Amino acid sequence: MSDTNPSPPAGYYRRHVFFCLNDRTNGEDSCAHHGAKEAFDHCKARVKAEGLAGPGQVRVNKAGCLDRCAGGPVAVVYPEGTWYTYVDPSDIDEIVESHLKNGQVVTRLLLPPDVGR
Amino acid sequence: MSDTNPSPPAGYYRRHVFFCLNDRTNGEDSCAHHGAKEAFDHCKARVKAEGLAGPGQVRVNKAGCLDRCAGGPVAVVYPEGTWYTYVDPSDIDEIVESHLKNGQVVTRLLLPPDVGR
Numbered sequence: 001m002s003d004t005n006p007s008p009p010a011g012y013y014r015r016h017v018f019f020c021l022n023d024r025t026n027g028e029d030s031c032a033h034h035g036a037k038e039a040f041d042h043c044k045a046r047v048k049a050e051g052l053a054g055p056g057q058v059r060v061n062k063a064g065c066l067d068r069c070a071g072g073p074v075a076v077v078y079p080e081g082t083w084y085t086y087v088d089p090s091d092i093d094e095i096v097e098s099h100l101k102n103g104q105v106v107t108r109l110l111l112p113p114d115v116g117r
Numbered sequence: 118m119s120d121t122n123p124s125p126p127a128g129y130y131r132r133h134v135f136f137c138l139n140d141r142t143n144g145e146d147s148c149a150h151h152g153a154k155e156a157f158d159h160c161k162a163r164v165k166a167e168g169l170a171g172p173g174q175v176r177v178n179k180a181g182c183l184d185r186c187a188g189g190p191v192a193v194v195y196p197e198g199t200w201y202t203y204v205d206p207s208d209i210d211e212i213v214e215s216h217l218k219n220g221q222v223v224t225r226l227l228l229p230p231d232v233g234r
Contacts, residue, residue: 011198012230018135018180055233062181063135078195081128113129116172 011079012055015100017043018063019075030065031073035088039073042089046096058100071115083111128196129172132217134160135180136192147182148190152205156190159206163213175217188232200228 019040023032044053044060052058068074071085075095082105086092091109098104136157140149161170161177169175185191188202192212199222203209208226215221 012185012193012200013198016193016195016198018178021181059184061135061183064138064179066178067176068129076129076133078133079198081130081133081196083129 013059014056015058015080016061016078017058017075017100018061018066018078019043020064020066020068020073021062022065022069029072030069034073036073039075039086039089039092043075043092043096046093047100050096050101052096052100067117068111068115069117071111074111080105084109085111085115130176131173132175132197133178133195134175134192134217135178135183135195136160137181137183137185137190138179139182139186146189147186151190153190156192156203156206156209160192160209160213163210164217167213167218169213169217184234185228185232186234188228191228197222201226202228202232 019036020031021036021040022030024030040060040062047053047058047060066074066076068083074083074085076083077099082099084095084106086109094106095109098106136153137148138153138157139147141147157177157179164170164175164177183191183193185200191200191202193200194216199216201212201223203226211223212226215223
């Protein structure tokens with residue numbers, strides 16, 4: 001094949017955050033039952049208010065099931081691959097201010113590495 | 118703050134692929150009008166059939182609008198931050214075989230860096 005595998009370019013987004021918004025309607029639990037949509041909306045609004053949104057900066061994105069449901073609600077920040085679990089808007093504020101704005105992981109909100117479905 | 122910023126751990130997924138499945142109903146164009154759902158389903162099935170799915174391997178994920186609509190339908194592979202545009206299932210097969218399985222970017226399907234909303 002003629003494909004090459006160059007060093008990745010600087011990302012289109014510096015940080016790309018994906019919130020699981022999965023909303024199961026079969027009686028099983030899911031992130032949407034734990035304030036995921038509200039957290040997504042809050043994060044998106046905070047990132048915009050901080051002037052961080054857009055190409056070269058931060059994108060806050062809706063996602064389907066990220067398959068780490070046991071630790072939900074969850075979100076992941078790429079390209080770092082940092083996984084968070086959160087409870088309330090102040091957790092989101094801390095992720096925005098510390099990680100998305102200043103590149104410092106919020107250790108207390110990290111999803112333990114062994115948490116899966 | 119007491120936060121630390123250690124080197125990122127090996128990712129929970131080695132590669133995490135997000136397909137834009139945005140389906141606008143206001144008359145504007147969107148990825149769902151160009152076979153995005155079918156491509157997502159095909160990619161997920163191929164990754165599973167190849168034995169690549171799961172923690173430590175590959176996750177194929179639904180996403181909302183990735184805001185690079187002018188190049189849609191689009192998908193992005195993290196942690197590399199490789200953006201693709203695709204037309205048909207054979208494009209997806211090539212991404213799975215080359216990039217997701219063997220780590221080789223499929224150059225001909227790369228989304229040009231200046232493509233935005």
